[in-house]
Amino acid sequence: MQDGYYLSAYLHIDPLDYLLETIVRHDQNIALFLKKGSRVRLVRYWEIERWSGEKGHSRSFFSRSQAVSCVNELLAPLSLCIDDMVEIWGTPLLQTADDYHTMDEFPDLSYHSVSHLFSSIMMDTAKFYDEQIIGFAVDGGPDGVVDTAERVGKPYYSGCIVRKGKVTAFPVQSPGLLWGWAMFFFKLREGTLMALASASQSEYYASIDEVPPIYDGSWYFGKENLFEQMYEEINSLEEADAGVRFNGFDPRFTVEENKISMLMKHIQQVSYRIMEQNVEEALRHSGFKPEDTYLSLSGGFTLNCPTNHHLMSKYRFKGFMAPPCVGDSGLSLGMGLYAFHKKMGRERLQFSLEHAYYGGVEDNLDCCLQDAAFAPYILGMEAFDPVRAAGDLASGPIVWFDGASEIGPRALGHRSVLGDPRGTEAKNAINHIKRREWWRPVAPIVLKDHVKDWFVDGYDSPFMLHTFTLKADKAGLVPSVAHLDSTARVQTIARDGGSLSRLIGAFYEKTGVPMICNSSLNDKGEPIINRIVEALHFALTKGIKVAYINGVRVELKGHAGYPADGPYPRPLQLEVTEEERQQAWAGLNPHNVPLQVLQFYRDPITMRFHETYDLTRKEDAERLIKSARSKMRHQSYVMRGSSN
Template identity: 40%
Template sequence: MADEVSGDGLVASLLASVGVDVGDVVEFWGTPGIGGDRYVDVSGDYADVDLPPHSLAHIFSCALLDTEVTRSMPVLAMAVDGGPDSVLARADYRSSFAGAYFSPGQSPDKVSWFSVGSPARLFTAARHRFGLREGTLMALASAASCDADVGGLRDEALRELSFSGRAATLLVECERFVGRLHDAVVEAGWVPDHRFTPEEQVMSAVMKEIQRISLAVMERNIDEACDRFGIDPGVTALALAGGFALNCPTNSALMDRYGFARLLTPPCVDDSGQSLGIALGAFFRRCGTDFSFRFPGAYVGHEDVDVTAALAGFEGFIAEVRPASVADVVADLRSGAAVVWLDGRAELGPRALGHRSILADPTRLASKDELNRLKQRQWWRPVAPIIREEDHADWFENPRPSPYMLETFTVRGDREHLVPAIAHLDRSARVQTLTARQDPVLHQILTGFAEATGVPLLCNTSLNDKGEPIIDTIPQAINFCLRKNLPFAYLNQHRITFTNAARYQSTQPLPRTTKPFERDPAHITKLAEQLNPTGLDDLYLHVWLRYPLLRRKFDLTNPRNATILKKTIDTWLAKDPQLDEGIRLWIKRATGATDAMAGELATPTGGEG
């Protein structure tokens, strides 16, 4: 149990999966305590930077994605998300959100650091108000034509909200502002789109305005950085990370307006890229300008190679297994079928990029409807295209490589009618470009489909059900197919035909591995008694955990310290009602997220999928 609580057991199992013995590791970086006396707090390498280690890790994960680029041209990097965690924090920083400017070949101590504004909390507040995830709300903004004239509130938001301040303050401000924005839209009225419910129309109009404000915040960040450092975007790379970097329309709008030489974004732009950023920052500090790294691509996740062993668990449901061919896949796609496709290593990050995907024919509008039906999504949810990179310019305006589906492009007017399944109302689409080098097998399928139809792209959506994480293994994929009564699937380049789906009794996705995260209630109770013997309630514990200065100053195992801490926090909150509101919102959101996660692990049917 001690290994599981500390995380050592989980790390050992992950290392073993790639043939590394935990005993061979020289240093452990990241989560404090893992690795025992081999743990090194590398956040101390940048202790002189008055910005959170969480945000610095985001910066390194994008700015050092390809050190040849960092050596050859300036890089403007921004970490924009909902706010940092405080695990590695050493101080109460001036801002929660970081920016950095790297001159070509610059040493670590010469990087210019500064604070930036992050609009991500607006989307978080919208999620809390409307009960839909950020990506779903963004899709609704593009799907419906509803709009409202509330430009005055936009100006107020840009003037009054502390986008570059501390996350706790911004949380409260954004929650209040989104409520006012909603009321203003309802009062002003909006251009209706009768395909949608009244509630969806209001949400669409609100999200359009949030998107405009967010873009303006990002443009202000760039304008200020360009003025400060004399940046010429035409010879500079823009590097983005943090959850807001999943906002494809903003990424592309910034590239189009400023004309940056290239966009540096890893597929793991959200917090799944923290370990990458921590490692790159540590190596950069230790090796300086001699450090060389090129991100290998998204396909570095788990690989489920034993098809035979996986099929053995589904006796009576497998009709045929045979090697797949490009002709098979193309024929199945052209028949109108949704093609479950699992191949090789899983993708890193939150996007399905063709290794854990459901593919479909983009020339049929019905393909979008079928994919949304399978995944239990709203009818208006768009599906993304995957296209051969060499064909990108023929099908989309202002093309650029987009290997990780982090940009939006407009379908060319003379092509739109050929691919009705992938275009939003405004003809935009969230595009993944693919080269033969990145994935030769999928590239061959795109080529085969192009030869048969004249269209070198496919619909691509993540392989998962509503509320289910992206499918990782062959058994999870077979479970999905049998529950959905799909006749076949392509699993590691085998065409598997199913039978007797009506007899399959499972109605839920297969449970995921939770053992490394399971908690022994008795052990947790014992820890609480040891670490919080005076029984301080959640409010005080939350503030203590959030503020590094309090953690260093007050040892809660000392009853006198606990009493002083309680009085100190009471004084803080009495003097700053907004801080009090922010902390209570944080507790509410954190508790809700934990409850939701526990529910999804037990019965993964909720959520947006």
């Protein structure tokens, strides 16, 4: 396999999907690798949402030329372009090879799911080749772009056993579909639902003893969804039912929030049971002992921190493996690592995902501060001093922008709003700044060598993928990071000499508390901020007085006079002209198939993978209209985003 740069791209290019705004691949992303001999290094990782401003970026690219232009724009700061790549993988119309996928080695499993597996089991190849691992890729479902059979002819989810580099893969169940259903049903993000489940004390007394196996999306639709049935029962609860059907409404929350929380508690418990079943079957088939085995998790459900900690605490695995980009935002990583594993054959690949900071890099602070948009609002600048920064935390939240951005959906200390965890002021201020519910906690970043002193059964959690319970004598000391049940979603950090660890060290010396508040640097509905101008704009619009940017303390003034509002525009613009739109519609839909029919036909949940029509042929257009309208009238299905 030739040395050089390789690009793994989880994108989608299709003009009709662009025009219809069909969600085919969400959280689109690109990974740039450099191969030298047996060593492979991740050079840069781009999550398209950070550049487009569309949270969870799902918009398809209009054309190959538009996608190429985007890729070249991202590569340009590295003095590279798409023509410098030895190979490109993962996106039809962009890829330059077709031998990178899993359909030969794992023909009965989803390529999407196996790619998730490899993003985790190969994140440290020393463990992959020398240790034993059980891995599970648990998300909502595959995309069907490269592996067109994975939505209709295969199980959605994969697990594996790794014996010193030899992978045995098999179907598993995933609770991710339950959380995906709840997200669409309640129109709330999974993170909000997960937090609400434990926040309210309301509990519904009924239970779901057995859930049909969830190997694919087949039971997602219709009234066989047991949780939709349960919510109908919960929704009928009244105060008079307290003590009989449930324990009463928690007065801190609205009735609706209490009812959602009651259902999500049951979904969380069922999630535990599904994952326990996966683990126990894998351990039984492998003969592995947990204490000698690494647990590897990937897929969007891996963001469910309570489940991760539950499995680690119950089975006492040797260690935990998961990248920070565990959801679909990590698929370029997994697709790339699998491709290297496959194409390098018996050669032992050397790779390590050493940290989370492979995202965008900016070092143009001076230019930004001299810009006419920001210069009038700069009160002063000075070099980073951890003691001064610790004092700033006590005065209110600060903006923290440090080097390359983290990858994945969670702020890990390079694009953050930081605060003082003592008292509730920081939590209240951050929730106000980000327009979040009052009960939403902020996460702590904890010095690694103190995590066991403050948390029950605490251990290293560098990517904020585990929930720990604060010790009884500690919870009252840090109320801003404690959930209402005294748990916290923890990120640990080593004393590595970096600015963030020095700040927390200084805060610990000053207060005796070895942690600080951390929340992602973004407004509600906005992706994490990526550039310095976006960070300055955020601080000025939100009334934040101090921003630390790449080791420089920037004090701001005159916030009330700053004229702009709302999120700062992101650099990637994917709009096409009205003329291009009209020309595309004329060519793609010459027989005027109604828009509603086209949307139904292209929706991955309804017809997309079941029937194929050539819309340029009148006969096919007429057959599509007849078939789609029949299904729209008679088929029981759940439309994405339907109200409950």
